[in-house]
Amino acid sequence: MMTIKDIAGLAGVTPMTVSNVLRNRGRVGELTRQRVMEVVEAHGYRPNLTARALVERRAPTLALMLGCITNPFYPEFTLQANNAARRHGRFLLVCNTDYEPDSGTRFMADVAGSLSDGILVANTGELRVEELKAIQASGTPVVVSVWEFPDEPPEGIPCVAFDSRKAGRIATEHLLELGHTRIGALVASAKKGIHGGRYQGYCDAMRAAKVKHVLADAHFGEDSYQGGYDAAIALLTTRPDLTALFVSNDLPALGVLNAAASLGRSVPGDLSVVSITNIELTGQSRPALTTVSIPTAEMAEASVDLLIRLIGQPGAHVPMVMTSDPVLIRRASTAPLQASPAPSRSR
Amino acid sequence: MMTIKDIAGLAGVTPMTVSNVLRNRGRVGELTRQRVMEVVEAHGYRPNLTARALVERRAPTLALMLGCITNPFYPEFTLQANNAARRHGRFLLVCNTDYEPDSGTRFMADVAGSLSDGILVANTGELRVEELKAIQASGTPVVVSVWEFPDEPPEGIPCVAFDSRKAGRIATEHLLELGHTRIGALVASAKKGIHGGRYQGYCDAMRAAKVKHVLADAHFGEDSYQGGYDAAIALLTTRPDLTALFVSNDLPALGVLNAAASLGRSVPGDLSVVSITNIELTGQSRPALTTVSIPTAEMAEASVDLLIRLIGQPGAHVPMVMTSDPVLIRRASTAPLQASPAPSRSR
DNA sequence: CTGTTAGCGCTTTCAT
DNA sequence: ATGAAAGCGCTAACAG
Numbered sequence: 001m002m003t004i005k006d007i008a009g010l011a012g013v014t015p016m017t018v019s020n021v022l023r024n025r026g027r028v029g030e031l032t033r034q035r036v037m038e039v040v041e042a043h044g045y046r047p048n049l050t051a052r053a054l055v056e057r058r059a060p061t062l063a064l065m066l067g068c069i070t071n072p073f074y075p076e077f078t079l080q081a082n083n084a085a086r087r088h089g090r091f092l093l094v095c096n097t098d099y100e101p102d103s104g105t106r107f108m109a110d111v112a113g114s115l116s117d118g119i120l121v122a123n124t125g126e127l128r129v130e131e132l133k134a135i136q137a138s139g140t141p142v143v144v145s146v147w148e149f150p151d152e153p154p155e156g157i158p159c160v161a162f163d164s165r166k167a168g169r170i171a172t173e174h175l176l177e178l179g180h181t182r183i184g185a186l187v188a189s190a191k192k193g194i195h196g197g198r199y200q201g202y203c204d205a206m207r208a209a210k211v212k213h214v215l216a217d218a219h220f221g222e223d224s225y226q227g228g229y230d231a232a233i234a235l236l237t238t239r240p241d242l243t244a245l246f247v248s249n250d251l252p253a254l255g256v257l258n259a260a261a262s263l264g265r266s267v268p269g270d271l272s273v274v275s276i277t278n279i280e281l282t283g284q285s286r287p288a289l290t291t292v293s294i295p296t297a298e299m300a301e302a303s304v305d306l307l308i309r310l311i312g313q314p315g316a317h318v319p320m321v322m323t324s325d326p327v328l329i330r331r332a333s334t335a336p337l338q339a340s341p342a343p344s345r346s347r
Numbered sequence: 348m349m350t351i352k353d354i355a356g357l358a359g360v361t362p363m364t365v366s367n368v369l370r371n372r373g374r375v376g377e378l379t380r381q382r383v384m385e386v387v388e389a390h391g392y393r394p395n396l397t398a399r400a401l402v403e404r405r406a407p408t409l410a411l412m413l414g415c416i417t418n419p420f421y422p423e424f425t426l427q428a429n430n431a432a433r434r435h436g437r438f439l440l441v442c443n444t445d446y447e448p449d450s451g452t453r454f455m456a457d458v459a460g461s462l463s464d465g466i467l468v469a470n471t472g473e474l475r476v477e478e479l480k481a482i483q484a485s486g487t488p489v490v491v492s493v494w495e496f497p498d499e500p501p502e503g504i505p506c507v508a509f510d511s512r513k514a515g516r517i518a519t520e521h522l523l524e525l526g527h528t529r530i531g532a533l534v535a536s537a538k539k540g541i542h543g544g545r546y547q548g549y550c551d552a553m554r555a556a557k558v559k560h561v562l563a564d565a566h567f568g569e570d571s572y573q574g575g576y577d578a579a580i581a582l583l584t585t586r587p588d589l590t591a592l593f594v595s596n597d598l599p600a601l602g603v604l605n606a607a608a609s610l611g612r613s614v615p616g617d618l619s620v621v622s623i624t625n626i627e628l629t630g631q632s633r634p635a636l637t638t639v640s641i642p643t644a645e646m647a648e649a650s651v652d653l654l655i656r657l658i659g660q661p662g663a664h665v666p667m668v669m670t671s672d673p674v675l676i677r678r679a680s681t682a683p684l685q686a687s688p689a690p691s692r693s694r
Numbered sequence: 695c696t697g698t699t700a701g702c703g704c705t706t707t708c709a710t
Numbered sequence: 711a712t713g714a715a716a717g718c719g720c721t722a723a724c725a726g
Contacts, residue, residue, distance in 0.1 A: 001460060001485070001486055001719095003718095003719055003720085004719065004720065004721095005719080005720095013696075013697090014696070014697050014698080015697095015719090015720075015721085016696075016697065016698085016721075016722095017695090017696060017697080019720070019721060020695095020696090020721095023721090025721095026695080026696085027695050027696085028695070028696080029695060029696085032695080032696080044481070044485065046456060046457070046459070046460055046461070047461075047719085047720075048401075048460070048461040048718090048719050048720070049457070049458075049461040049462045050397055050400045050401050050406060050461045050462065050718090050719080050720090051401050051461070051702090051718070051719035051720040051721085052719080052720055052721075053397045053702095053720095054395075054397050054398050054401050054702050054703070054704090054718090054719080054720075054721095055701075055702045055719080055720050055721045055722080056702085056720085056721070056722090057702070059397060060462060061408075061440065061462075068426070069416075069422045069425050069426050069429070070422045070423060070426050070627065072419065072422075074422070075416045075417045075419075075421070075422050076417060078416050078441070078443075079415070079416050079417050079443060082416070082441065082443050083443075091440050091442075091457075091458070091462065092440070092441055093408065093438050093439070093440055093441075094425070094429065094439055094440075094441045095438075096425075096426060096429050096430075109393055110393070110396070110438075111396075111438070112393070113348055113393055113395070114393070114394075114395040114396040114397045114398070114703090115396045115397065115407060115408075115438065134391070138348070138391065139348055225631050254631060255631070257633070258631065258633050261633050280417065281628075284572050284601060284602070284605065286604070286605050286608050286633070348703095350702095350703055350704085351703065351704065351705095352703080352704095360712075360713090361712070361713050361714080362703085362704075362705090362713095363705080363706095363712075363713065363714085364711090364712060364713080366704070366705060367705095367711095367712090370705090372705095373711085373712090374711055374712090375711070375712080376711060376712085379711080379712080394703085394704075395702090395703050395704070397702090397703080397704090398702070398703035398704040398705085398718090399703080399704055399705075400704095400718095401702090401703080401704075401705095401718050401719065401720090402703080402704050402705045402706075402717080402718045403704085403705070403706090403718085404718070461719090
């Protein structure tokens with residue numbers, strides 16, 4: 001491997017000059033510059049980023065901690081975060097925790113303070129705040145993104161949030177406006193879990209509309225396609241009179257669509273379904289899913305920008321960053337309540 | 348930040364001893380070991396991986412070059428590659444090229460030789476072999492994975508391949524066995540492009556079964572959901588007598604399913620659809636997609652293992668690695684040819 | 695505008 | 711079993 005010294009020798013200058021040419025730093029004569037560049041290109045020399053990182057005391061990578069890259073929300077988030085990181089000249093280290101906090105701990109311990117200059121945590125509802133604070137205290141900035149509870153930011157940790165409660169409200173109001181009143185809630189977490197805010201939004205809307213809803217109308221379960229499928233089967237079997245379903249996340253909602261078909265209920269004819277997030281897949285299902293989009297790209301960008309800023313000014317106090325409001329994306333899975341009181345159960 | 352020197356001072360030993368304790372190298376007295384570990388843990392000391400990498404002349408990361416993390420095949424591949432990398436104590440740097448070879452070039456130039464010890468290229472059909480060879484020649488091992496043409500491995504570059512032609516044949520034979528003969532081919536690349544092998548497999552099977560097929564039965568297009576949708580509309584409008592479709596990739600096949608519904612053709616009743624890859628989504632569509640699985644996990648693992656081996660013995664000559672045969676995954680999008688000669692076109 | 699000196703945090707090599 | 715010296719490839723700080 002070529003070193004900067006080799007290039008310097010060949011170009012008849014000192015390593016320092018080569019370094020300056022390569023980084024457009026300091027003042028270098030145009031002639032010298034060209035000579036150096038010629039040698040650099042002739043030999044395809046690339047500076048050793050590890051050595052540079054060591055002496056500059058900054059790493060060229062940002063670590064992205066996420067639950068599972070296979071959950072379709074994350075690739076979309078990752079893509080945007082990656083682009084933002086590249087804009088700042090950084091690479092993204094993808095740390096897949098398999099939803100195990102311990103795995104995340106190990107990653108962060110290895111990565112913080114040397115390999116990565118900052119850690120971007122995509123919230124999975126399994127945050128260990130104390131741990132993050134410890135890492136932060138040790139000098140590596142941490143930003144929590146996709147935070148669902150703007151009213152209760154994680155104490156002492158910079159975070160980028162969105163209004164999940166409003167998202168839940170918008171989704172539910174849409175159903176109400178279509179005339180539905182027997183609206184089930186299918187929540188892809190525990191009641192006070194990560195989708196608790198979305199569920200609160202559902203409750204808000206129902207209450208505001210003075211529509212009676214009981215806990216039996218809600219189901220709390222897994223955030224997965226299968227979880228949505230199973231929950232829908234369970235809920236619609238117990239409560240066949242429901243004419244609409246509020247689902248807290250897109251992926252389970254896709255499962256709900258399939259479950260409805262299995263139960264012989266056509267969507268949106270016999271059953272309206274609305275969810276939250278607006279992942280790409282929602283435009284590709286049949287029927288296409290009506291959903292409430294959250295600002296994924298905006299959050300990814302804001303998080304990276306914030307992280308970069310924190311790397312620049314360690315210890316800066318940063319208030320929570322709030323992102324744009326969720327917006328309803330009307331597609332084909334919701335429709336006005338039919339005149340017929342009970343849905344057909346043909347099969 | 349704590350350094351190894353600080354720990355050494357606190358433990359009353361030299362940095363070397365601390366280093367040895369931390370890496371289980373050299374001989375260290377049990378008593379000393381414990382004392383060092385106590386100090387390390389008390390202060391939460393973590394060695395600086397950048398400094399270690401510099402002196403050891405090895406990087407802790409592997410770079411994964413991929414087209415677009417948003418294409419659902421890649422997250423699945425990435426997950427497996429990541430797990431394999433972790434098993435070898437490496438991190439994965441995800442390099443999203445947006446399907447632009449130039450973007451890949453920039454990534455590799457920055458990463459090779461310092462940040463990453465090796466480069467894993469997930470084949471996108473846009474390979475610049477000469478470039479990869481140059482990188483390899485400069486000392487950073489390169490492995491091409493998901494190679495579709497075992498008969499023509501990229502010259503001089505280690506690669507992990509699967510039998511794409513056989514996959515195409517298996518898929519098509521399945522349709523033939525179900526009694527179909529008017530089988531269209533929907534290929535998500537140019538004829539000689541990345542899915543050329545899969546298409547060859549289709550041709551092989553058709554020829555072997557002595558079923559006449561003309562070029563008009565084939566459509567060459569984009570590898571995307573929308574590409575599949577559009578192509579299916581086009582092909583089925585031109586050739587409404589087709590009773591089955593061979594689609595070269597899952598993502599477009601999902602689009603085909605939707606297109607069929609738009610055209611009022613039920614799958615599998617009026618139209619059978621089979622594709623290749625077996626991404627997770629194929630089990631979640633309605634109908635669930637019959638497909639031919641390729642050994643994604645096996646390829647990801649084999650590629651990482653190969654890369655690690657090459658890092659260990661630079662310049663080793665490595666033959667192409669062939670992975671397991673594709674296998675038919677029967678699901679719900681294919682059915683025996685109906686008695687009725689022309690499909691119903693009810694709407 | 696260009697060169698010199700020192701050192702980033704760690705490990706290798708050799709000595710004790 | 712432990713320590714001392716040297717240096718990985720690069721850049722910050724200061725000289726000239």
